[in-house]
Amino acid sequence: MEIKEFEKMLASDRHQGNMEQIWDEKSSWFFHRTEKSKEKFENRLVFRLIRDRVLLQENSHILDIGCGTGRHLLEFSKYSSHLTGTDISSKMLTYAKEKLEKVSNLHLLHGNWMELFSKENEYDFVFASMTPAISLVEHIERMCFISRKYCMMERFVSHVDSVREEIQAMLGRALNRLHQNEKEYSYAVWNIVWNLGYFPEILYETEEYEEEKTVEEYLEQIECTKEEEKKIREFLKSREKNGKISSFHKIRRAVILWDIQER
Ligand SMILES: C[S@@+](CC[C@H](N)C(=O)[O-])C[C@H]1O[C@@H](n2cnc3c(N)ncnc32)[C@H](O)[C@@H]1O
Structure with a gap:
């Protein structure tokens, strides 16, 4: 398949429109949802890989694209002190500033990242999660x-x-898909990176948890007829x-990792 065919699998209808406004509006919901999670964030595959393979050093320069409320940056700060986060939503960055207030040597840049970052080999680790x-x-x-060394992506x-x-x-x-069911995205990223001449690895992790929701919260996520709704x-x-x-609930996430120096 041509690289352009894989590219079509990356796009989603959910991500059309004014991104800044969409994410500003979602920021409070996203912050509270992720903060109340019982997940031990430092045990995520992303951080286990960083530890096991020693991907980061104290002087590694890290960029988190679409950093949101800064939860990954907070973990990255345990490994390196050269951190940059960027996000198109100023409200997401307000949460990130609060969360990362004790982290020094941190740059948070507001805007569309493609307009902000274009310097060759500027970072040792370029990261993007769920964005x-x-x-x-x-x-x-x-x-x-x-990137001058690693790129890593995390996705449901x-x-x-x-x-x-x-x-x-x-x-x-079958019901309409929940947005986390996006197998084709990681499949496409892996193939695009491969087609660009690198050797991407793809690894998976699963998380199981119990959750409580109201009737209305369930119904909000289901597309159905009036009869079915009843x-x-x-x-x-x-x-x-x-x-x-x-x-x-059972959630599966993929982590795609590639080394820029391996071609
Ligand atoms: C689902 S949130 C994920 C946030 C964070 N990576 C995490 O996993 O906690 C997606 C983020 O991507 C940001 N985003 C979307 N398009 C962007 C763009 N073009 N440049 C920078 N950030 C963007 C949104 O504002 C939002 O904060």
């Missing part, structure tokens, strides 16, 4: 150009929610305890 900032071949080429691959599975079985049809509501109500439905 629409990487949605064209040109973006991956730029990551490679500004799949998300199974036990309650949604039951709803699917009840309706006898059935789903009845089913969810039968599962409700103290106003919440408890479900079991």
